[in-house]
Amino acid sequence: MSHAIITSDISVQIQGKTILHPTSISIKKGENVGIIGRNGAGKSTFMKAMLGLIAHSGGSNLSSKTLSDRVRLASWVPQDRELVWDIKVETLLQFTIEKVKETENFKAIKKFIDTKDALSITGTLKLANARIKSLSGGELTSVLIARALVQQTSIIFLDEPLASLDPIQKRTILEVLQEMSQSGKTIISSLHDIELGKEYFSKYIAMREGSVICEGTPLQILKKKQFDKIFVEKNSVC
Protein backbone atom coordinates (compact mmCIF):
# COMPACT_ATOMS: atom_id res chain seq x y z
CA MET A 1 0.00 0.00 0.00
CA SER A 2 1.39 3.41 -0.88
CA HIS A 3 1.81 6.28 1.51
CA ALA A 4 -0.33 9.37 1.83
CA ILE A 5 2.14 11.23 3.98
CA ILE A 6 5.87 10.94 4.45
CA THR A 7 7.77 13.42 6.58
CA SER A 8 11.53 13.69 6.66
CA ASP A 9 13.08 15.40 9.66
CA ILE A 10 10.27 17.94 9.78
CA SER A 11 10.78 20.37 12.63
CA VAL A 12 9.42 23.70 13.84
CA GLN A 13 11.18 26.47 15.69
CA ILE A 14 9.32 29.47 16.99
CA GLN A 15 11.40 32.34 18.33
CA GLY A 16 14.44 30.13 18.83
CA LYS A 17 12.47 27.51 20.74
CA THR A 18 12.02 24.08 19.21
CA ILE A 19 8.32 23.24 19.24
CA LEU A 20 8.69 20.17 17.05
CA HIS A 21 11.91 18.13 17.00
CA PRO A 22 12.97 16.58 13.67
CA THR A 23 10.41 13.90 12.96
CA SER A 24 10.19 11.31 10.23
CA ILE A 25 7.02 9.27 9.95
CA SER A 26 4.86 7.82 7.23
CA ILE A 27 1.11 7.37 7.06
CA LYS A 28 -0.52 4.93 4.66
CA LYS A 29 -3.38 5.87 2.36
CA GLY A 30 -6.80 5.29 3.86
CA GLU A 31 -5.53 5.16 7.42
CA ASN A 32 -7.46 6.77 10.25
CA VAL A 33 -4.72 8.18 12.44
CA GLY A 34 -5.10 9.77 15.85
CA ILE A 35 -2.32 11.98 17.15
CA ILE A 36 -2.31 11.83 20.93
CA GLY A 37 -0.35 13.40 23.73
CA ARG A 38 -0.72 15.93 26.49
CA ASN A 39 -1.44 19.61 25.91
CA GLY A 40 1.63 21.33 24.51
CA ALA A 41 3.08 18.08 23.16
CA GLY A 42 3.12 19.59 19.68
CA LYS A 43 0.19 17.78 18.07
CA SER A 44 -1.28 20.80 16.26
CA THR A 45 2.15 22.10 15.32
CA PHE A 46 3.06 18.73 13.82
CA MET A 47 -0.09 18.64 11.71
CA LYS A 48 0.23 22.25 10.58
CA ALA A 49 3.84 21.65 9.58
CA MET A 50 2.93 18.52 7.61
CA LEU A 51 0.27 20.50 5.78
CA GLY A 52 2.65 23.40 5.22
CA LEU A 53 0.51 25.91 7.13
CA ILE A 54 3.39 27.13 9.30
CA ALA A 55 7.09 27.76 8.77
CA HIS A 56 9.21 24.65 9.31
CA SER A 57 12.51 22.98 8.49
CA GLY A 58 12.78 19.62 6.80
CA GLY A 59 9.44 18.79 5.29
CA SER A 60 6.74 16.43 4.17
CA ASN A 61 5.59 15.27 0.77
CA LEU A 62 2.79 17.84 1.19
CA SER A 63 4.60 20.87 2.52
CA SER A 64 7.19 20.70 -0.26
CA LYS A 65 4.47 21.18 -2.88
CA THR A 66 3.11 24.46 -4.23
CA LEU A 67 0.11 26.04 -2.54
CA SER A 68 -2.30 25.04 -5.33
CA ASP A 69 -1.05 21.43 -5.34
CA ARG A 70 -1.43 21.21 -1.58
CA VAL A 71 -5.00 22.48 -1.86
CA ARG A 72 -5.77 19.54 -4.14
CA LEU A 73 -4.22 17.00 -1.75
CA ALA A 74 -5.17 17.89 1.80
CA SER A 75 -7.78 19.90 3.65
CA TRP A 76 -7.89 21.26 7.17
CA VAL A 77 -10.51 21.33 9.93
CA PRO A 78 -9.41 23.96 12.46
CA GLN A 79 -9.76 23.76 16.20
CA ASP A 80 -10.68 27.44 16.41
CA ARG A 81 -14.34 27.33 15.51
CA GLU A 82 -15.15 30.92 16.20
CA LEU A 83 -17.06 32.24 13.25
CA VAL A 84 -17.65 35.95 13.15
CA TRP A 85 -20.08 36.29 10.28
CA ASP A 86 -23.43 34.56 10.58
CA ILE A 87 -23.49 33.06 7.09
CA LYS A 88 -25.55 30.10 5.91
CA VAL A 89 -24.08 26.62 6.18
CA GLU A 90 -24.41 25.98 2.47
CA THR A 91 -22.79 29.33 1.65
CA LEU A 92 -19.82 28.45 3.81
CA LEU A 93 -19.24 25.30 1.77
CA GLN A 94 -19.86 27.18 -1.45
CA PHE A 95 -16.98 29.57 -0.65
CA THR A 96 -14.57 26.65 -0.66
CA ILE A 97 -15.98 25.22 -3.88
CA GLU A 98 -15.66 28.58 -5.62
CA LYS A 99 -12.04 28.85 -4.52
CA VAL A 100 -10.87 25.35 -5.38
CA LYS A 101 -12.56 25.55 -8.78
CA GLU A 102 -9.88 28.10 -9.61
CA THR A 103 -7.11 25.54 -9.12
CA GLU A 104 -5.78 24.01 -12.30
CA ASN A 105 -6.29 20.31 -11.73
CA PHE A 106 -9.79 20.66 -10.30
CA LYS A 107 -11.48 19.39 -13.45
CA ALA A 108 -9.57 16.10 -13.25
CA ILE A 109 -11.67 15.01 -10.27
CA LYS A 110 -13.70 11.95 -11.11
CA LYS A 111 -16.05 11.67 -8.19
CA PHE A 112 -17.21 15.18 -7.46
CA ILE A 113 -18.81 15.93 -4.10
CA ASP A 114 -21.12 18.94 -3.97
CA THR A 115 -22.43 20.76 -0.90
CA LYS A 116 -25.49 18.52 -0.53
CA ASP A 117 -23.42 15.31 -0.76
CA ALA A 118 -20.87 16.59 1.74
CA LEU A 119 -23.55 17.64 4.20
CA SER A 120 -25.32 14.31 3.94
CA ILE A 121 -22.07 12.38 4.47
CA THR A 122 -21.61 14.23 7.76
CA GLY A 123 -25.32 13.95 8.61
CA THR A 124 -26.03 17.67 8.44
CA LEU A 125 -28.08 17.96 5.27
CA LYS A 126 -31.04 19.35 7.20
CA LEU A 127 -28.83 22.23 8.33
CA ALA A 128 -28.02 23.42 4.79
CA ASN A 129 -30.04 26.59 5.22
CA ALA A 130 -29.25 27.18 8.88
CA ARG A 131 -27.01 30.03 10.01
CA ILE A 132 -23.67 28.90 11.38
CA LYS A 133 -24.03 30.81 14.63
CA SER A 134 -27.20 28.90 15.43
CA LEU A 135 -25.40 25.52 15.32
CA SER A 136 -24.40 23.46 18.33
CA GLY A 137 -20.74 22.52 18.81
CA GLY A 138 -21.25 19.07 17.32
CA GLU A 139 -23.21 20.37 14.37
CA LEU A 140 -20.59 22.99 13.64
CA THR A 141 -17.81 20.42 13.71
CA SER A 142 -19.76 18.22 11.30
CA VAL A 143 -20.32 21.20 9.02
CA LEU A 144 -16.61 22.05 9.09
CA ILE A 145 -15.80 18.45 8.16
CA ALA A 146 -18.29 18.75 5.29
CA ARG A 147 -16.48 21.90 4.24
CA ALA A 148 -13.23 19.95 4.13
CA LEU A 149 -14.98 17.29 2.03
CA VAL A 150 -16.03 19.70 -0.72
CA GLN A 151 -12.37 20.53 -1.18
CA GLN A 152 -12.20 17.05 -2.78
CA THR A 153 -8.94 16.03 -1.14
CA SER A 154 -7.80 12.52 -0.32
CA ILE A 155 -6.26 13.63 3.00
CA ILE A 156 -8.08 15.49 5.78
CA PHE A 157 -6.36 16.93 8.85
CA LEU A 158 -8.48 17.72 11.91
CA ASP A 159 -7.27 19.69 14.91
CA GLU A 160 -9.04 18.28 17.96
CA PRO A 161 -12.42 17.76 16.34
CA LEU A 162 -13.80 16.31 19.58
CA ALA A 163 -12.90 19.28 21.77
CA SER A 164 -15.84 20.58 23.83
CA LEU A 165 -18.37 18.11 22.42
CA ASP A 166 -20.66 15.92 24.48
CA PRO A 167 -20.19 12.12 24.37
CA ILE A 168 -22.92 11.55 21.79
CA GLN A 169 -21.58 14.28 19.52
CA LYS A 170 -18.08 12.81 19.87
CA ARG A 171 -19.33 9.42 18.82
CA THR A 172 -21.09 10.90 15.80
CA ILE A 173 -17.92 12.68 14.66
CA LEU A 174 -15.81 9.54 15.21
CA GLU A 175 -18.25 7.54 13.12
CA VAL A 176 -18.09 10.10 10.33
CA LEU A 177 -14.28 10.01 10.38
CA GLN A 178 -14.26 6.23 10.32
CA GLU A 179 -16.65 6.12 7.38
CA MET A 180 -14.54 8.60 5.48
CA SER A 181 -11.40 6.57 6.02
CA GLN A 182 -13.22 3.44 4.94
CA SER A 183 -14.18 5.20 1.73
CA GLY A 184 -10.47 5.69 1.03
CA LYS A 185 -9.66 9.05 2.60
CA THR A 186 -6.67 9.43 4.87
CA ILE A 187 -7.68 10.98 8.18
CA ILE A 188 -5.22 12.55 10.57
CA SER A 189 -6.72 13.95 13.71
CA SER A 190 -5.37 15.14 17.04
CA LEU A 191 -7.42 14.11 20.05
CA HIS A 192 -7.55 13.69 23.80
CA ASP A 193 -10.34 11.11 23.94
CA ILE A 194 -8.01 8.17 23.54
CA GLU A 195 -10.29 5.63 25.21
CA LEU A 196 -13.33 6.61 23.17
CA GLY A 197 -11.29 6.74 19.98
CA LYS A 198 -9.67 3.34 20.26
CA GLU A 199 -12.44 1.56 18.36
CA TYR A 200 -12.42 4.05 15.55
CA PHE A 201 -8.79 4.83 14.77
CA SER A 202 -6.50 2.42 12.99
CA LYS A 203 -3.37 3.95 14.43
CA TYR A 204 -2.25 6.26 17.21
CA ILE A 205 0.84 8.42 16.98
CA ALA A 206 1.93 9.48 20.46
CA MET A 207 3.78 12.72 21.06
CA ARG A 208 5.54 14.20 24.04
CA GLU A 209 7.45 17.47 24.35
CA GLY A 210 7.62 18.06 20.62
CA SER A 211 8.65 14.55 19.59
CA VAL A 212 6.85 11.49 18.30
CA ILE A 213 7.68 8.85 20.88
CA CYS A 214 5.75 5.87 19.58
CA GLU A 215 3.26 4.64 17.03
CA GLY A 216 0.95 1.67 17.05
CA THR A 217 -2.61 0.44 17.11
CA PRO A 218 -4.75 2.06 19.82
CA LEU A 219 -4.74 -1.16 21.82
CA GLN A 220 -0.95 -1.34 21.84
CA ILE A 221 -0.65 2.27 22.90
CA LEU A 222 -3.28 2.02 25.62
CA LYS A 223 -1.55 -0.85 27.46
CA LYS A 224 -0.74 0.49 30.88
CA LYS A 225 3.00 0.33 30.44
CA GLN A 226 2.92 2.23 27.16
CA PHE A 227 0.37 4.68 28.44
CA ASP A 228 2.51 5.54 31.44
CA LYS A 229 5.50 6.12 29.21
CA ILE A 230 3.53 8.58 27.07
CA PHE A 231 1.59 10.43 29.69
CA VAL A 232 3.26 9.93 33.04
CA GLU A 233 6.99 9.11 33.00
CA LYS A 234 9.59 11.63 32.03
CA ASN A 235 12.32 11.07 29.44
CA SER A 236 11.16 7.56 28.68
CA VAL A 237 11.30 6.04 25.23
CA CYS A 238 8.77 3.51 24.02
Next chain:
Amino acid sequence: MHKFLRQKKLLSKKFVAYSIVSLLALFSFLSLRIGYVNIDFFSAIMNGISGQKTTDTIILFELRLPRTLMCLIVGAGLGLAGAALQGYLRNPLAEPSIVGISSSAALGAVLCIGLGINTISFFYTPIFALSFAMVACLILIKLTQNTVSRHSVILIGVGISALSGSLTTLILSLSDNPFAINEIVFWMLGSVTDVSYFHVLLAGPMVLVGSVFLLRCASDLNLLSLGEETASSTGVNIGRLRLNILFGTALIVGGTTSVTGIVGFVGLVTPHMVRPFVNYEPKKTLIWTPPIAALLILVSDIAIRILPTTGEIKLGVLTALLGTPFFLYLIGQQRD
Protein backbone atom coordinates in the same frame (compact mmCIF):
# COMPACT_ATOMS: atom_id res chain seq x y z
CA MET B 1 -38.33 43.61 7.36
CA HIS B 2 -35.81 42.76 4.62
CA LYS B 3 -36.98 39.15 4.70
CA PHE B 4 -40.48 40.32 3.94
CA LEU B 5 -39.24 42.51 1.13
CA ARG B 6 -37.20 39.67 -0.34
CA GLN B 7 -40.22 37.41 -0.31
CA LYS B 8 -42.14 40.02 -2.21
CA LYS B 9 -39.34 40.04 -4.82
CA LEU B 10 -38.85 43.69 -4.08
CA LEU B 11 -35.20 43.09 -3.28
CA SER B 12 -33.98 41.62 -6.53
CA LYS B 13 -30.37 42.52 -7.19
CA LYS B 14 -31.21 44.69 -10.16
CA PHE B 15 -33.86 46.60 -8.29
CA VAL B 16 -31.53 47.30 -5.40
CA ALA B 17 -28.72 48.37 -7.70
CA TYR B 18 -31.01 50.73 -9.59
CA SER B 19 -32.41 52.15 -6.36
CA ILE B 20 -28.97 52.86 -4.97
CA VAL B 21 -27.84 54.52 -8.18
CA SER B 22 -31.02 56.63 -8.29
CA LEU B 23 -30.61 57.64 -4.67
CA LEU B 24 -26.98 58.58 -5.31
CA ALA B 25 -28.10 60.66 -8.30
CA LEU B 26 -30.94 62.26 -6.33
CA PHE B 27 -28.79 63.23 -3.37
CA SER B 28 -25.93 64.39 -5.58
CA PHE B 29 -28.47 66.68 -7.24
CA LEU B 30 -29.71 67.90 -3.85
CA SER B 31 -26.13 68.39 -2.70
CA LEU B 32 -25.59 70.68 -5.70
CA ARG B 33 -28.83 72.57 -5.05
CA ILE B 34 -28.69 73.04 -1.32
CA GLY B 35 -26.36 75.55 0.23
CA TYR B 36 -26.16 78.75 2.18
CA VAL B 37 -26.88 80.82 -0.89
CA ASN B 38 -29.85 80.24 -3.11
CA ILE B 39 -28.74 80.10 -6.68
CA ASP B 40 -30.70 79.93 -9.87
CA PHE B 41 -29.70 76.33 -10.44
CA PHE B 42 -30.72 75.75 -14.02
CA SER B 43 -29.53 79.04 -15.45
CA ALA B 44 -26.25 78.46 -13.59
CA ILE B 45 -25.90 75.14 -15.36
CA MET B 46 -26.71 76.71 -18.72
CA ASN B 47 -24.27 79.55 -18.10
CA GLY B 48 -21.63 77.12 -16.97
CA ILE B 49 -22.00 75.04 -20.09
CA SER B 50 -21.83 78.08 -22.34
CA GLY B 51 -18.70 79.22 -20.52
CA GLN B 52 -20.07 82.34 -18.82
CA LYS B 53 -18.77 83.07 -15.34
CA THR B 54 -21.42 84.37 -12.99
CA THR B 55 -21.49 84.20 -9.19
CA ASP B 56 -23.95 81.34 -9.48
CA THR B 57 -21.75 79.29 -11.82
CA ILE B 58 -18.77 79.78 -9.53
CA ILE B 59 -20.79 78.59 -6.52
CA LEU B 60 -22.15 75.62 -8.42
CA PHE B 61 -19.10 74.45 -10.34
CA GLU B 62 -16.22 75.50 -8.13
CA LEU B 63 -17.68 75.05 -4.66
CA ARG B 64 -20.58 72.63 -4.70
CA LEU B 65 -19.57 70.23 -7.46
CA PRO B 66 -16.11 69.41 -6.06
CA ARG B 67 -17.64 69.14 -2.59
CA THR B 68 -20.25 66.69 -3.84
CA LEU B 69 -17.63 64.67 -5.70
CA MET B 70 -15.45 64.63 -2.60
CA CYS B 71 -18.35 63.31 -0.51
CA LEU B 72 -18.76 60.43 -2.96
CA ILE B 73 -15.03 59.68 -3.00
CA VAL B 74 -14.59 59.89 0.78
CA GLY B 75 -17.72 57.88 1.52
CA ALA B 76 -17.08 55.10 -0.98
CA GLY B 77 -13.40 54.88 -0.11
CA LEU B 78 -13.72 54.83 3.66
CA GLY B 79 -16.71 52.49 3.49
CA LEU B 80 -14.70 50.05 1.38
CA ALA B 81 -11.68 50.32 3.68
CA GLY B 82 -13.91 49.64 6.69
CA ALA B 83 -15.52 46.58 5.11
CA ALA B 84 -12.11 45.24 4.05
CA LEU B 85 -10.60 45.73 7.52
CA GLN B 86 -13.58 44.07 9.20
CA GLY B 87 -13.28 41.16 6.80
CA TYR B 88 -9.52 40.82 7.09
CA LEU B 89 -9.37 41.18 10.87
CA ARG B 90 -12.60 39.17 11.26
CA ASN B 91 -13.63 41.90 13.61
CA PRO B 92 -16.97 43.74 13.41
CA LEU B 93 -15.47 46.62 15.40
CA ALA B 94 -12.66 47.43 12.97
CA GLU B 95 -12.57 50.60 10.91
CA PRO B 96 -9.78 52.95 9.71
CA SER B 97 -10.39 55.60 12.38
CA ILE B 98 -10.92 53.13 15.23
CA VAL B 99 -7.80 51.09 14.51
CA GLY B 100 -5.73 54.28 14.27
CA ILE B 101 -4.96 54.37 10.54
CA SER B 102 -6.83 57.64 9.95
CA SER B 103 -5.16 59.50 12.81
CA SER B 104 -1.79 58.23 11.67
CA ALA B 105 -2.50 59.52 8.16
CA ALA B 106 -3.51 62.89 9.63
CA LEU B 107 -0.25 62.98 11.58
CA GLY B 108 1.66 62.40 8.33
CA ALA B 109 -0.15 65.24 6.62
CA VAL B 110 0.35 67.61 9.55
CA LEU B 111 4.03 66.71 9.83
CA CYS B 112 4.49 67.44 6.14
CA ILE B 113 2.79 70.82 6.46
CA GLY B 114 4.53 71.57 9.77
CA LEU B 115 7.95 70.99 8.26
CA GLY B 116 7.00 73.12 5.26
CA ILE B 117 7.61 70.23 2.89
CA ASN B 118 4.23 70.80 1.26
CA THR B 119 5.53 74.10 -0.11
CA ILE B 120 7.99 72.17 -2.30
CA SER B 121 5.12 70.30 -3.91
CA PHE B 122 1.50 69.75 -2.92
CA PHE B 123 1.93 66.09 -3.64
CA TYR B 124 4.03 65.58 -0.55
CA THR B 125 1.04 65.95 1.79
CA PRO B 126 -0.85 62.91 0.46
CA ILE B 127 2.44 61.02 0.14
CA PHE B 128 3.19 61.67 3.81
CA ALA B 129 -0.36 60.75 4.80
CA LEU B 130 -0.11 57.58 2.73
CA SER B 131 3.22 56.57 4.29
CA PHE B 132 1.99 57.14 7.82
CA ALA B 133 -1.25 55.28 7.13
CA MET B 134 0.86 52.44 5.83
CA VAL B 135 2.99 52.36 8.97
CA ALA B 136 -0.12 52.22 11.18
CA CYS B 137 -1.58 49.51 8.97
CA LEU B 138 1.66 47.54 9.11
CA ILE B 139 1.78 47.74 12.91
CA LEU B 140 -1.84 46.56 13.05
CA ILE B 141 -1.23 43.63 10.68
CA LYS B 142 1.96 42.60 12.53
CA LEU B 143 0.35 42.75 15.97
CA THR B 144 -2.76 40.87 14.90
CA GLN B 145 -0.92 38.14 13.01
CA ASN B 146 -1.05 35.64 15.86
CA THR B 147 -4.79 35.85 16.32
CA VAL B 148 -5.49 38.14 19.22
CA SER B 149 -8.86 38.81 20.81
CA ARG B 150 -11.26 41.23 19.22
CA HIS B 151 -10.96 43.81 21.89
CA SER B 152 -7.18 43.91 21.79
CA VAL B 153 -7.37 44.92 18.12
CA ILE B 154 -9.36 47.93 19.26
CA LEU B 155 -6.89 48.60 22.06
CA ILE B 156 -4.03 48.57 19.55
CA GLY B 157 -6.04 51.16 17.63
CA VAL B 158 -6.56 53.24 20.75
CA GLY B 159 -2.80 53.19 21.28
CA ILE B 160 -1.96 54.24 17.74
CA SER B 161 -4.69 56.92 17.74
CA ALA B 162 -3.59 58.37 21.07
CA LEU B 163 0.03 58.53 19.98
CA SER B 164 -0.60 60.07 16.58
CA GLY B 165 -3.29 62.40 17.96
CA SER B 166 -0.97 63.82 20.59
CA LEU B 167 1.91 64.13 18.12
CA THR B 168 -0.39 65.95 15.70
CA THR B 169 -1.41 68.37 18.43
CA LEU B 170 2.19 68.80 19.49
CA ILE B 171 3.38 69.63 15.98
CA LEU B 172 0.56 72.14 15.47
CA SER B 173 1.16 73.75 18.86
CA LEU B 174 4.89 74.09 18.23
CA SER B 175 4.39 75.46 14.74
CA ASP B 176 4.42 79.19 14.28
CA ASN B 177 0.79 79.18 13.29
CA PRO B 178 -1.80 81.59 14.69
CA PHE B 179 -4.57 79.26 13.54
CA ALA B 180 -3.13 76.16 15.24
CA ILE B 181 -6.34 75.39 17.13
CA ASN B 182 -8.40 75.63 13.96
CA GLU B 183 -5.95 73.37 12.23
CA ILE B 184 -6.12 70.77 14.98
CA VAL B 185 -9.90 70.78 14.77
CA PHE B 186 -9.74 70.45 11.01
CA TRP B 187 -7.45 67.40 11.05
CA MET B 188 -9.15 65.64 13.97
CA LEU B 189 -12.69 66.19 12.72
CA GLY B 190 -12.74 66.01 8.99
CA SER B 191 -14.66 68.26 6.68
CA VAL B 192 -15.37 68.58 2.97
CA THR B 193 -15.89 72.34 3.12
CA ASP B 194 -13.72 74.33 0.72
CA VAL B 195 -12.43 71.40 -1.29
CA SER B 196 -11.44 72.15 -4.88
CA TYR B 197 -10.98 70.09 -8.03
CA PHE B 198 -7.32 69.93 -7.11
CA HIS B 199 -8.25 68.02 -3.98
CA VAL B 200 -10.60 65.79 -5.92
CA LEU B 201 -7.83 65.00 -8.39
CA LEU B 202 -5.45 64.30 -5.54
CA ALA B 203 -7.69 61.98 -3.52
CA GLY B 204 -9.72 60.47 -6.37
CA PRO B 205 -6.96 58.45 -8.09
CA MET B 206 -5.55 57.26 -4.77
CA VAL B 207 -8.97 56.01 -3.68
CA LEU B 208 -9.48 54.40 -7.07
CA VAL B 209 -6.17 52.51 -7.01
CA GLY B 210 -6.68 51.58 -3.36
CA SER B 211 -10.13 50.24 -4.20
CA VAL B 212 -8.65 47.97 -6.88
CA PHE B 213 -6.30 46.52 -4.24
CA LEU B 214 -9.13 45.94 -1.78
CA LEU B 215 -11.66 44.58 -4.26
CA ARG B 216 -9.09 42.00 -5.31
CA CYS B 217 -9.36 40.61 -1.77
CA ALA B 218 -13.11 40.02 -2.07
CA SER B 219 -13.12 36.23 -2.58
CA ASP B 220 -10.28 35.66 -0.15
CA LEU B 221 -12.23 37.48 2.57
CA ASN B 222 -15.01 34.92 2.12
CA LEU B 223 -12.59 32.08 2.86
CA LEU B 224 -10.97 34.01 5.66
CA SER B 225 -14.24 33.78 7.60
CA LEU B 226 -12.90 30.40 8.83
CA GLY B 227 -9.58 31.83 9.97
CA GLU B 228 -6.20 32.24 8.33
CA GLU B 229 -5.07 28.63 8.55
CA THR B 230 -8.19 27.23 6.94
CA ALA B 231 -8.12 29.96 4.30
CA SER B 232 -4.51 29.11 3.57
CA SER B 233 -5.39 25.40 3.31
CA THR B 234 -7.96 26.24 0.63
CA GLY B 235 -5.43 28.14 -1.44
CA VAL B 236 -5.60 31.71 -0.15
CA ASN B 237 -2.19 33.33 -0.36
CA ILE B 238 -2.23 35.07 3.02
CA GLY B 239 0.94 37.05 2.32
CA ARG B 240 -0.50 38.52 -0.86
CA LEU B 241 -3.83 39.19 0.85
CA ARG B 242 -2.04 41.17 3.57
CA LEU B 243 -0.18 43.24 1.01
CA ASN B 244 -3.42 44.03 -0.81
CA ILE B 245 -5.09 45.08 2.43
CA LEU B 246 -2.03 47.11 3.43
CA PHE B 247 -1.69 49.05 0.17
CA GLY B 248 -5.42 49.38 -0.44
CA THR B 249 -6.26 50.70 3.00
CA ALA B 250 -3.24 53.01 3.16
CA LEU B 251 -3.96 54.49 -0.28
CA ILE B 252 -7.61 55.14 0.51
CA VAL B 253 -7.15 56.45 4.04
CA GLY B 254 -4.00 58.40 3.14
CA GLY B 255 -5.64 59.92 0.07
CA THR B 256 -8.87 60.99 1.73
CA THR B 257 -7.41 62.06 5.09
CA SER B 258 -4.77 64.30 3.52
CA VAL B 259 -7.60 66.29 1.92
CA THR B 260 -10.47 66.14 4.39
CA GLY B 261 -8.98 65.22 7.76
CA ILE B 262 -10.34 62.32 9.79
CA VAL B 263 -13.87 61.27 8.88
CA GLY B 264 -14.59 58.45 11.25
CA PHE B 265 -17.21 55.74 11.68
CA VAL B 266 -18.57 55.61 8.14
CA GLY B 267 -16.38 52.55 7.57
CA LEU B 268 -17.72 51.02 10.76
CA VAL B 269 -21.42 51.61 10.37
CA THR B 270 -21.97 50.97 6.68
CA PRO B 271 -20.82 47.33 6.44
CA HIS B 272 -23.16 46.54 9.34
CA MET B 273 -26.03 48.15 7.46
CA VAL B 274 -25.23 46.12 4.36
CA ARG B 275 -24.61 42.70 5.95
CA PRO B 276 -28.18 41.56 6.73
CA PHE B 277 -29.11 42.19 3.09
CA VAL B 278 -26.26 40.11 1.66
CA ASN B 279 -26.54 37.12 4.00
CA TYR B 280 -23.50 38.30 5.97
CA GLU B 281 -21.17 37.25 3.17
CA PRO B 282 -17.86 39.15 3.37
CA LYS B 283 -17.39 39.45 -0.41
CA LYS B 284 -20.85 40.87 -1.03
CA THR B 285 -20.49 43.16 1.98
CA LEU B 286 -17.30 44.52 0.45
CA ILE B 287 -18.94 45.15 -2.89
CA TRP B 288 -22.17 46.76 -1.67
CA THR B 289 -20.69 48.91 1.10
CA PRO B 290 -19.02 51.66 -1.00
CA PRO B 291 -22.18 52.99 -2.70
CA ILE B 292 -24.13 52.95 0.58
CA ALA B 293 -21.28 54.68 2.41
CA ALA B 294 -21.07 57.31 -0.33
CA LEU B 295 -24.80 57.89 0.10
CA LEU B 296 -24.40 58.19 3.85
CA ILE B 297 -21.67 60.83 3.59
CA LEU B 298 -23.60 62.70 0.94
CA VAL B 299 -26.71 62.82 3.14
CA SER B 300 -24.64 63.80 6.18
CA ASP B 301 -23.03 66.65 4.30
CA ILE B 302 -26.41 67.89 3.10
CA ALA B 303 -27.69 67.69 6.68
CA ILE B 304 -24.76 69.82 7.83
CA ARG B 305 -25.79 72.52 5.41
CA ILE B 306 -29.46 72.35 6.34
CA LEU B 307 -29.08 72.24 10.13
CA PRO B 308 -29.71 75.68 11.62
CA THR B 309 -26.36 76.07 13.39
CA THR B 310 -24.38 79.27 13.63
CA GLY B 311 -21.11 77.82 12.41
CA GLU B 312 -20.96 74.81 10.11
CA ILE B 313 -20.69 71.49 11.94
CA LYS B 314 -17.74 69.44 10.76
CA LEU B 315 -18.56 66.31 8.78
CA GLY B 316 -16.36 64.32 11.15
CA VAL B 317 -18.41 65.56 14.10
CA LEU B 318 -21.67 64.40 12.57
CA THR B 319 -20.33 60.97 11.54
CA ALA B 320 -18.84 60.52 15.01
CA LEU B 321 -22.09 61.59 16.67
CA LEU B 322 -24.00 59.05 14.64
CA GLY B 323 -21.31 56.36 14.74
CA THR B 324 -20.16 56.32 18.34
CA PRO B 325 -23.45 55.13 19.89
CA PHE B 326 -23.48 52.37 17.29
CA PHE B 327 -19.88 51.47 18.15
CA LEU B 328 -20.78 51.21 21.83
CA TYR B 329 -23.79 49.09 20.94
CA LEU B 330 -21.54 46.74 18.95
CA ILE B 331 -19.10 46.40 21.85
CA GLY B 332 -22.05 45.40 24.02
CA GLN B 333 -22.96 42.74 21.48
CA GLN B 334 -19.53 41.10 21.50
CA ARG B 335 -18.89 37.96 23.45
CA ASP B 336 -15.17 37.71 23.73
